[in-house]
Amino acid sequence: MNISTISEFEIHTLEWFAKNQVNTRHNTYEILWVKRGEGFLKMGPEESEISGQTIYCLQPGRLKQLVPAERMEGYYISLSADFLQLAETTLSFSLLSAQNDLLQIPIDEETEAEVEEILGKMRKEFINYFSFRLEVLKGLFKIFLLYTSRKYSYPVTFTKDAELLRRFMQLLKEHFITKKMVTDYAYELNITPSYLNQVVKKLSGYTASYHIQQYLVKEAKRLAIHSNRSMKEIAYALGFNDMAHFSKFFKNNSGVNFTNFKKGISLMIQH
Incomplete structure (x- = not known):
């Protein structure tokens, strides 16, 4: 099968x-x-x-x-x-x-x-x-x-690292459009960028920068699916002033270029 x-x-x-x-x-x-x-x-x-x-x-x-x-x-x-x-x-x-x-x-x-x-x-x-x-x-x-x-009857006890991960993910959810660097979140959490990356990687399997990139890619995909905005409009909405930079960012972090992704959505809708 x-x-x-x-x-x-x-x-x-x-x-x-x-x-x-x-x-x-x-x-x-x-x-x-x-x-x-x-x-x-x-x-x-x-x-x-x-x-x-x-x-x-x-x-x-x-x-x-x-x-x-x-x-x-x-x-x-x-x-x-x-x-x-x-x-x-x-x-x-x-x-x-x-x-x-x-x-x-x-x-x-x-x-x-x-x-x-x-x-x-x-x-x-x-x-x-x-x-x-x-x-x-x-x-x-x-x-x-x-x-x-x-x-789930086990006692809920968040370790210091788990609480840091939770706070990072909450900040990321609220600010991923305006804060695109690990240093931005490390500053908000009053820790070093290397320590933030270390903890996030240990608990989630991925670095803090990976999560930031994926939030942006997922939002770009959501806007492409649920709106008729052009790539330029979506790039600006996500805080990218350079469309070429956004295009390269999208392809590097999603494995497909934006134009082909949009074409794939159109084909799915037609079928």
């Missing part, structure tokens, strides 16, 4: 994932919703038993292999730190600040139906090229985390 992918987010059935998984894990967070069945998660030299009616959350690079002991039902989710941070829930910040723990969240029968419905809709969006596909996935994923956070 040819499964369409989004670099920031993937969702597969556990049955599909067990058959198609690869040993090399990328720098993404991973979530498994085990609805039915039992098995093991191999995480380097460690091995943890897993069972039904439980959600398992793993840090980047932890999961090496899923080994079912019997037929398993549920879903596997892989997502970037950026995608996770957009949800801004208690659970998302707990995942970002955790180090090596395997978070296990039991799901009762009442919540199971909601979780199954949301993940089923996510899977449908993921394998189809509907309009505004990524935006819908982001919305559904946030709803999923909100339901899950209700059942």
